[in-house]
Amino acid sequence: MEIEIKFRVSLNEIRKRIEALGAEFVGEEIQEDLYFALPSKRLLRIRRIVNLNEVILGYKEIKDEKNEEFDEIEVKVEDFERMRTILNHLGFKEDVWIKKHRYVYKLGDVTFELNQVEKLGDFLDIEIIADNVQEAKDKIWKIAEALGLSKEDVEPRLYQEMLKELPKYGQKE
Amino acid sequence: MEIEIKFRVSLNEIRKRIEALGAEFVGEEIQEDLYFALPSKRLLRIRRIVNLNEVILGYKEIKDEKNEEFDEIEVKVEDFERMRTILNHLGFKEDVWIKKHRYVYKLGDVTFELNQVEKLGDFLDIEIIADNVQEAKDKIWKIAEALGLSKEDVEPRLYQEMLKELPKYGQKE
Secondary structure (H helix, E strand, O other): OEEEEEEEOOHHHHHHHHHHOOOEEEEEEEEEEEEEOOOOOEEEEEEEEHHHOEEEEEEEEEOOOOOOEEEEEEEEEOOHHHHHHHHHHOOOOEEEEEEEEEEEEEEOOEEEEEEEEOOOEEEEEEEEEOOOHHHHHHHHHHHHHHOOOOHHHEOOOOHHHHHHHOOOOOOOO | OEEEEEEEOOHHHHHHHHHHOOOEEEEEEEEEEEEEOOOOOEEEEEEEEHHHOEEEEEEEEEOOOOOOEEEEEEEEEOOHHHHHHHHHHOOOOEEEEEEEEEEEEEEOOEEEEEEEEOOOEEEEEEEEEOOOHHHHHHHHHHHHHHOOOOHHHEOOOOHHHHHHHOOOOOOOO
8 A cells, every 4th residue: 555645845945854864866757647537535647757758547546534545556558648538438537637846755665755736836745655554654754753844734635636726726727 | 440341261271362462461469358348339458469568458439330440549558457457446347358369461551460269260350441431341342352252251240249159158167
């Protein structure tokens, strides 16, 4: 299972602190995610990683109330538009686009995903893949505290939920 | 649109005749197709091309009564089992496996797909990608006649329909 907690952060400041912890910079990705409408607690998206020229189909199930525990399956696909057309024909409705610039760091089994999300701001996901949820969360919180983050900084909403709650959402630009 | 007519043939004999027409051998594929249950006239499959180590997600819509006119979209995917798991989670039920050994020939814009289909026998698909259906069918028939094939040799059923009509279908082996 994927366990992750999302914090609202100030990118440059938190980046320095992550590096100060000794985490290793793994890479950066410019991601454009197209989400399809599914019943709640289930997510389907096609992700285009623009700078790496990769496309990934992803399916996620949210396993808790706080959007911190996920089952995720991903598979690389050759072409964004053809995958999109197939999903459209299978009856899946397009819901929202989430566009972000992601910087990834690693420290042991902990992954730091530092996201600059278009229209929404800067966020840090601290993530561990593990079976023992409580142990993983304790570890995430220990690191979060070392980074100066607290419960008030947690953002429990999904990006697509946040986007839909924006005052101007749905208006033509 | 994909226009194709399927004939029941004797593989070695028809192969010599195709070569005698001057068609060029393009390659061979060992295909294992897993079809998912969809409303009729619509097909969804994951194809594993064993000898080329390729996996292709394919969606087809049948546009006529004789199973000769198709709209098809395909996209390569990285991993068969992960694609299968995503479709399972999205609610698609697995229907049948079709396994075949395919020899492909080309002559101009005409593709010959010579299939040895497990449990079903040997078939030749003569295929043209075109917008003008009637023109394409006339051309296919001209070639079919040059190969000694007639209307009695046409097999209008899909492989999955033929498989389900076998006396022993559904019994455990």
